[in-house]
Every structure is written in structure tokens, then in C-alpha cells.
Amino acid sequence: MGKKDGEFSEEDKIKCLLWCNRHCCLCGKACGTNIEIAHIIQKGKEGSTSNIDNAIPLCFDCHSEIGKYNAEHPKGNKYRPKELKARREQIYEEYTRHLVPPINYTITQEQFNNPKRTLPNIGFNIHHLGDALPVKALVNIAIFLDGKYIGKPEAGLYAGEHLWNLNPRFAIFGHFYAPKVVVNGTGKLEVKVEITVIDQYEREHRLLPIGYVYIREDNSWYLEPCPP
Numbered sequence: 001m002g003k004k005d006g007e008f009s010e011e012d013k014i015k016c017l018l019w020c021n022r023h024c025c026l027c028g029k030a031c032g033t034n035i036e037i038a039h040i041i042q043k044g045k046e047g048s049t050s051n052i053d054n055a056i057p058l059c060f061d062c063h064s065e066i067g068k069y070n071a072e073h074p075k076g077n078k079y080r081p082k083e084l085k086a087r088r089e090q091i092y093e094e095y096t097r098h099l100v101p102p103i104n105y106t107i108t109q110e111q112f113n114n115p116k117r118t119l120p121n122i123g124f125n126i127h128h129l130g131d132a133l134p135v136k137a138l139v140n141i142a143i144f145l146d147g148k149y150i151g152k153p154e155a156g157l158y159a160g161e162h163l164w165n166l167n168p169r170f171a172i173f174g175h176f177y178a179p180k181v182v183v184n185g186t187g188k189l190e191v192k193v194e195i196t197v198i199d200q201y202e203r204e205h206r207l208l209p210i211g212y213v214y215i216r217e218d219n220s221w222y223l224e225p226c227p228p
């Protein structure tokens with residue numbers, strides 16, 4: 001976080017350089033020390049901030065290229081902020097994806113060597129399937145009854161408020177409580193799970209949300225790939 005319309009913080013600049021491995025986020029070339037952290041929306045323009053989301057590492061050539069555009073005499077196609085951000089994300093992804101292990105997670109009533117959980121108690125298992133590099137994760141769960149959002153689990157751990165430590169080959173078998181209204185209800189109970197993995201360079205990798213639908217007669221869940 002930085003102050004509005006100012007310079008990026010040293011900490012954010014370092015993150016940007018790590019995330020792109022000192023490659024230009026427009027032309028993709030390796031820059032070494034010939035790299036600058038530019039503003040996507042120029043300082044002084046509406047919408048400009050010193051937040052990391054407005055930062056893009058560029059080689060000197062590309063930096064002068066994006067600044068040169070003159071709205072009075074448009075020539076070629078100007079780089080729009082949305083395009084610059086998308087290209088930057090591609091480069092960041094290329095140089096950080098090796099830091100993200102395969103992760104498996106599921107909503108389940110099953111418990112190892114124990115009877116199944118019963119509502120409003122819902123189980124959540126998450127497993128780091130890789131061999132190297134620990135990561136952190138945010139687990140964000142939302143509960144729906146008949147398509148209507150009814151709340152988050154009581155435990156903040158499942159409301160995206162705390163970072164989970166995931167070590168290699170490590171599994172966590174957790175659980176949370178849904179609002180009590182789900183116990184006697186007859187409507188369709190659905191749980192939406194959103195996971196954000198945070199790598200060793202503190203970059204966030206958001207996985208696509210998935211849903212689980214409760215089968216009341218069986219006290220189990222099936223996977224719903226397009227949740228509410």
C-alpha cells in the first residue's frame with residue numbers, strides 16, 4: 001500500500017522485481033538492472049495510485065514507448081491500462097508459477113476413523129500435493145440456501161481472514177459450522193469455496209471458485225463446478 005498518486009514503496013518495488021524475475025512486462029526481455037517500475041496510469045492522471053496494482057516493471061525502451069502516446073495525434077494503438085495489466089500478469093505468472101504446488105481440497109462429512117459429521121458441522125480438507133516449497137493459503141467459504149447467500153462460517157479461518165500455512169505433502173483436516181438454519185431446512189444447501197494461494201514471493205494466485213451441494217438423504221456432498 002502506498003499513498004495516493006505518489007511513488008511505490010520499496011517493499012512493493014522489490015515484490016514486482018521478484019515476480020517478473022527482472023523481465024520487462026511488455027516486451028518480455030531480461031533486463032538485469034536496466035528496469036524501472038512504471039505507473040500504468042500515469043502520475044497526476046485520474047485513477048493513478050501508488051498501489052502495487054498500478055505498477056509495471058518495464059525496460060527503458062518500453063517505458064518511453066508507453067509514455068509517448070499523444071491523444072491529439074494517435075498513431076498505432078495505444079496501450080490501455082487493462083492490456084498492460086493483463087500482459088504484466090502473464091509475465092508474473094510465467095516467473096512465479098513454479099512456486100505454486102498442486103493443491104487438493106474438498107468439502108466432506110467423512111472423518112477418518114470417526115462417524116460422519118452432521119450439520120451444521122461441515123468438514124473441509126486441504127492437501128499440499130507438492131514436494132517442495134511451503135505456501136500460504138486463504139480459504140474463503142460462503143454458504144447458500146436455495147441460491148440465497150446466508151453467511152460465512154463462524155470461524156474466521158474459513159472467512160478469508162487468516163493465512164493457512166501449507167507445508168509440502170501436508171494435509172489439514174478441518175471443519176467449520178454453518179449458520180444453524182441449515183440444519184432443519186429442506187432447501188438446496190450449497191457451499192462455495194474460494195482458495196487463494198500465496199507463494200514465497202507473496203504473490204497471490206486465485207483459484208477459480210467451486211461449489212459443493214449437500215445431499216440431505218445421504219449426508220454427503222457433490223461437486224458443482226459453477227457455484228452461485
Ligand SMILES: [Zn+2]
Pocket residue numbers: 024025026027028029058059060061062063
Ligand atoms: Zn521492454
